[in-house]
Amino acid sequence: MKKRCLACLLVFMLPAAGICADSATDAQKAIAAAKAAQKEADALQGGWRSTESLIKKAEKTAAKGDHRKALALATKARREAGLARAQAEHERQHWSPPPYAQP
Amino acid sequence: MNKVILVVVYLGFMGTFPMLSHAGPDEDLKAYQAYFKQQFPDFKDSNYLMGMYNFNDDKRRQWEEIMEFPPYEFVIEKGERLFNTPFPNGKSYADCLENGGTGIANTYPRFDLQEGRVRTLSMELNRCREKNGAKPLGLLKGDLPAILAYLAETSRGMPIDIQVADDPRALAAYEDGKRIYFTRRGPRGFACYHCHWETAGRRIRGNELSPAIGQAANFPAYRSKWGALGPIQRRYKGCMKNVGAKPLKAGSAGMNNLEYFHRRLSNGLPSNAPAARF
Known part of the structure; x- marks a missing residue:
């Protein structure tokens, strides 16, 4: 009886553990991607402070085991870093003193 | 007819090009200082050095009291x-x-x-x-x-005198500082000039905004907010943080070029450093 119970438990628990492992990996991947995107924005002198906070929050949340939330935060950070980079690239091409400040 | 159009376009281009090619740091400075003269026609040198305290009597009185025993x-x-x-x-x-x-x-x-x-x-x-x-x-x-x-x-009262040498590398450093100054950054898309040119003298939340000219003549400055005296690059970092941008690293080429450009805006004004600020 005991053996059957153990087998049943294993059958149900193993996929759950797999899901946990997957979400942990996904969160870590998303955090790494956000960090890489942030680095790109920084290289253009265009990083945003809020992105850094989001990445830190994502890391803390992942460490606590809430991988779903960590994934969401890291995804948001990555998106934000993309916006920062786009802003910096745009500014590199189109920055200009305002008309009243031109000789 | 086509030749006439070509000649007109060519003359127009030639008329514009020399003007562009001569727009260097000296022309910039003239244009910048003229802008502020137009904005604040009654300002003397001392007004530029006083920065935000021109625009709020209470704060000016508090500042004058601080200056009786300067914290620096x-x-x-x-x-x-x-x-x-x-x-x-x-x-x-x-x-x-x-x-x-x-x-x-x-x-x-x-x-x-x-x-x-x-x-x-x-x-x-x-x-x-x-x-x-x-x-x-x-x-x-x-x-x-x-x-x-x-x-x-030891140089208080001496005119700020930042020279851009006649060297393409010096000009490039000046232009880089200018780019950083006029670049929008952070999620709110603010550049330095948004606060200190077109809204100088107005308020952002509880603070009046100082004009760009004169600011750098006061640094290093003792800031009550810091409880310490600090150089202008510390202030730049604060400004960048305020607009939500990651500040450039102090002492980096970008930060030094920004200081080169920004401090040059105060050329001709007497150095007033160290100064005290809130």
């Missing part, structure tokens, strides 16, 4: 002591600096033609330390700003 005086004394303390090899900062360091702060940052980059006075002091076997000091807090305060005191 002890820092100047400390800076003088540090400046005159010899290195273990017997040499001193005065041996490294032009004119022994007296009356030169108003001419920094300078473009170093040998190194091909902008050098701030902080960099000169740290280079001197390294040359004499001492470790470089932190740029934003502690002993280095105190020495800067002492050196600034």
Whole structure:
């Protein structure tokens, strides 16, 4: 009886553990991607402070085991870093003193 | 008919091109100072140096009270002591600096033609330390700003005189500083000029905004908010943080070029550093 119970438990628990492992990996991947995107924005002198906070929050949340939330935060950070980079690239091409400040 | 159009276009281009090619740092400065003269026709030099305190009587009174016993005086004394303390090899900062360091702060940052980059006075002091076997000091807090305060005191009243050498590298550094100054950054898309040009004299939350001209003549400055005296790059970092941007690293080429451009806006005004600010 005991053996059957153990087998049943294993059958149900193993996929759950797999899901946990997957979400942990996904969160870590998303955090790494956000960090890489942030680095790109920084290289253009265009990083945003809020992105850094989001990445830190994502890391803390992942460490606590809430991988779903960590994934969401890291995804948001990555998106934000993309916006920062786009802003910096745009500014590199189109920055200009305002008309009243031109000789 | 086509030839006529071509000639007109060519003449138009030739008419415009020389104008563009001559727009350099001197033309910029004239245009910038003319803008502020138009914005604040009654301003004298002293008004530019007073910054935000022009625009709020209460704050000006508080500031004047602070200035009765300027909080930076002890820092100047400390800076003088540090400046005159010899290195273990017997040499001193005065041996490294032009004119022994007296009356030169108003001419920094300078473009170093040998190194091909902008050098701030902080960099000169740290280079001197390294040359004499001492470790470089932190740029934003502690002993280095105190020495800067002492050196600034020796050039108080002397005109700010930041020169852009006739060298393409110096011009490139100036242009880089200008780009950084006029670049929107952070999630709110603010550039320096949004606050200190077109809204100078108005308020952002509880604070009146100072005009861009004159700001740099007051640094290094003792800020009540910091409870300490700090160099202008510390203030730049604060501004960048305020608009949500990750600040550039103090002492980086970008930050030094920004200081080169920004400090040049105050050319001709008497140096008023160190000063006190909220």
